[in-house]
Amino acid sequence: MEQIKILVSTMTGTAELVADEIAEALQAKGKEAEILLMDDLEAAVFEDDAAYVICTSTYGQGDVPDNGQAFMDDLEETKPDLAGIKYGVFALGDITYDQTFCNAGVLFDKMLSELGAARIGEILKHDASSGELPEDQAGEWAEEWLDSLVGT
Ligand SMILES: Cc1cc2nc3c(=O)[nH]c(=O)nc-3n(C[C@H](O)[C@H](O)[C@H](O)COP(=O)(O)O)c2cc1C
Numbered sequence: 563m564e565q566i567k568i569l570v571s572t573m574t575g576t577a578e579l580v581a582d583e584i585a586e587a588l589q590a591k592g593k594e595a596e597i598l599l600m601d602d603l604e605a606a607v608f609e610d611d612a613a614y615v616i617c618t619s620t621y622g623q624g625d626v627p628d629n630g631q632a633f634m635d636d637l638e639e640t641k642p643d644l645a646g647i648k649y650g651v652f653a654l655g656d657i658t659y660d661q662t663f664c665n666a667g668v669l670f671d672k673m674l675s676e677l678g679a680a681r682i683g684e685i686l687k688h689d690a691s692s693g694e695l696p697e698d699q700a701g702e703w704a705e706e707w708l709d710s711l712v713g714t
Pocket of ligand 1: 571572573574575576577578618619620621622623624625627654655656657659662663664665690
């Protein structure tokens, strides 16, 4: 799997900073990494010859940020067969919202697995109130995720 697409849903841009770090870490390991904001994405973005990272924050009552909502709706409506697709999830949230902590990442994980895709590794759930910046965790997470991906 040489090509990795990082799909970003964000309200204030933090998830995009995380995606930059993930892309850099993957490129340093010789992979092609492309960042795509979810704004204009459709379910057809998933192709067999790529792997995917969902990078999303959470807003509202545990919702996907506005720029990812149409993409999520399209997945739900068109229900593409994602058998053979592999993905990881880097979720940004804040434990202050304890009932809905990182829920958008969980929602994407549920949706993709219901459609037949296989998650590689654990969901990283970043807590904005931890004092640690999510972009500082992103490179290490991406390297571990890539090792797991290559091992599958
Ligand atoms: C109005 C508002 C609502 C939020 N709701 C949640 C939530 O329900 N669950 C959660 O885990 N984080 C929630 N967060 C925290 C954000 O997801 C977190 O700060 C994240 O790092 C923002 O990333 P972004 O800049 O990519 O949008 C909320 C933040 C704000 C400002």
